[in-house]
Amino acid sequence: MGVRGASVLVVGAGLAGLAAAWDLHLMGARVLVIDARDRVGGRVWTVGDAFVESQHAEAGGDMIDEAHREIRTLAADVGLTLTRILRHGFGAVRLDRAGRPRTVHSGARHGWARLAHALAPVIRPYCLAEQRWDSPIASALARKSVADWLDEIAADADLRATADGLRGFFLADPDELSLLALVDQFAAGDAPAPGAMYRIEGGNDRLPRALACRLGDRVRLRTELVALSQRGPGVRATVRDWRGTSTCTGDYAVITLPLTVLRRIPISPGLPAQQREAIAAVPYGRATKTLLQFRRPFWRRPGRLRAFGSPLDIGAVWDANEEQHGPGGILALLAGGSASDATAAITRSGGAAALAGRLQWLGRDRSELVGSRQAGWTADRWARGGYAFFPTGFDPALRAWLARPCGRLFFAGEHTSIRWQGYMNGAVESGRRAAAEIACA
Numbered sequence: 329m330g331v332r333g334a335s336v337l338v339v340g341a342g343l344a345g346l347a348a349a350w351d352l353h354l355m356g357a358r359v360l361v362i363d364a365r366d367r368v369g370g371r372v373w374t375v376g377d378a379f380v381e382s383q384h385a386e387a388g389g390d391m392i393d394e395a396h397r398e399i400r401t402l403a404a405d406v407g408l409t410l411t412r413i414l415r416h417g418f419g420a421v422r423l424d425r426a427g428r429p430r431t432v433h434s435g436a437r438h439g440w441a442r443l444a445h446a447l448a449p450v451i452r453p454y455c456l457a458e459q460r461w462d463s464p465i466a467s468a469l470a471r472k473s474v475a476d477w478l479d480e481i482a483a484d485a486d487l488r489a490t491a492d493g494l495r496g497f498f499l500a501d502p503d504e505l506s507l508l509a510l511v512d513q514f515a516a517g518d519a520p521a522p523g524a525m526y527r528i529e530g531g532n533d534r535l536p537r538a539l540a541c542r543l544g545d546r547v548r549l550r551t552e553l554v555a556l557s558q559r560g561p562g563v564r565a566t567v568r569d570w571r572g573t574s575t576c577t578g579d580y581a582v583i584t585l586p587l588t589v590l591r592r593i594p595i596s597p598g599l600p601a602q603q604r605e606a607i608a609a610v611p612y613g614r615a616t617k618t619l620l621q622f623r624r625p626f627w628r629r630p631g632r633l634r635a636f637g638s639p640l641d642i643g644a645v646w647d648a649n650e651e652q653h654g655p656g657g658i659l660a661l662l663a664g665g666s667a668s669d670a671t672a673a674i675t676r677s678g679g680a681a682a683l684a685g686r687l688q689w690l691g692r693d694r695s696e697l698v699g700s701r702q703a704g705w706t707a708d709r710w711a712r713g714g715y716a717f718f719p720t721g722f723d724p725a726l727r728a729w730l731a732r733p734c735g736r737l738f739f740a741g742e743h744t745s746i747r748w749q750g751y752m753n754g755a756v757e758s759g760r761r762a763a764a765e766i767a768c769a
């Protein structure tokens with residue numbers, strides 16, 4: 329394939345950008361990766377400095393599923409080991425009659441199975457359309473919100489609580505999320521967090537760091553893309569770094585920026601109207617992830633689950649470092665959609681201790697909080713949200729435009745993946761796909 333000797337500018341040193349750059353480099357291309365942050369990894373961010381006993385936890389992408397083949401292969405290729413985590417899967421939290429949270433031992437699977445059963449009549453036509461987003465069936469599903477559908481089927485409180493709990497997965501509330509997004513997830517045959525789950529030993533950011541290390545000075549940090557043009561024979565990028573504004577050129581560019589950032593960047597000549605419309609129309613879910621380190625992991629008890637989906641303001645809760653040594657333990661709280669706003673408000677008024685105080689249902693008062701870190705992804709300038717979600721009213725036929733090359737510009741990133749959108753695996757796969765597309769160009 330004809331990429332040997334070609335120069336490729338890769339914008340973004342998250343998993344998508346680094347995976348693309350690594351494949352292109354191996355194919356003999358001359359790559360330059362730029363990223364506005366002072367670290368690689370983007371939304372993969374392993375935090376260690378907030379915790380004692382050399383423990384760490386993931387402030388962004390955390391769990392790798394059994395089926396996430398691309399990221400697992402890439403990790404193995406660079407010599408990293410995956411550790412199995414949360415062997416007993418997810419349980420659920422429900423409010424009792426007095427409004428107090430209680431763990432439900434039938435587990436989240438029961439809730440997801442009920443949701444799957446209720447969705448079956450709408451999943452069937454969608455599967456007949458082979459899950460295509462350009463069919464009238466997808467359009468009809470996209471016009472409805474999950475909340476509309478729950479009303480339509482007169483869903484009971486338990487089913488609604490399961491749907492609310494999915495804020496920790498889709499990062500969107502039932503009234504924001506299109507029914508199509510939910511149907512698509514369940515039609516794929518896997519409820520959230522299926523099968524075995526893994527983390528990279530030593531931290532997920534070891535993968536982007538390992539790729540960046542191999543790419544050496546081909547990765548340039550603190551360098552922001554401000555404009556892009558593809559007039560003439562190649563691509564010309566205007567970038568800003570500590571020295572001021574300058575220009576980078578290349579034969580091709582791979583753009584992996586989150587859509588929230590991409591839509592602010594002038595591109596000339598302009599992209600096709602539908603592509604611009606698609607880039608403008610996809611929101612990113614509000615997301616706040618809090619990591620709480622306790623002197624003792626009071627929640628680790630024989631026979632007890634260590635991960636819970638929840639409709640609570642603090643979001644989903646799980647053990648963030650059971651695979652690590654030391655007497656302490658870290659919990660991750662992932663609050664999506666309106667739970668993200670609620671978590672931020674709780675933190676403003678009472679700090680991390682106020683969030684820890686909402687964990688009584690896990691037996692909280694038995695251990696001391698010794699460290700914490702909160703990542704507010706909505707306010708993060710280079711992400712502006714957790715990950716993409718498809719809102720009610722989004723025209724599904726536009727989705728394909730997110731991944732479509734335009735001239736010498738190739739697009740990758742979690743948001744461009746069909747099967748693994750919102751996952752680290754989707755980012756890696758999309759980067760590798762963009763590299764392969766350039767090789768065919």
Ligand SMILES: Cc1cc2nc3c(=O)[nH]c(=O)nc-3n(C[C@H](O)[C@H](O)[C@H](O)COP(=O)(O)OP(=O)(O)OC[C@H]3O[C@@H](n4cnc5c(N)ncnc54)[C@H](O)[C@@H]3O)c2cc1C
Nearest residue numbers: 340342343344364370371389390391553741742751752755
């Ligand atoms: C809270 C949270 C929890 C998650 N949990 C999971 C999970 O458990 N499992 C899972 O598989 N996935 C999870 N994800 C999703 C996963 O982290 C992402 O899908 C994936 O990391 C996205 O990679 P990317 O390369 O597409 O984008 P990014 O990682 O966002 O990379 C894009 C890069 O572009 C850079 N950039 C932005 N603007 C500019 C600019 N103007 N110029 C130059 N560079 C710029 C950014 O700094 C960034 O490094 C989670 C995400 C979040 C936020």
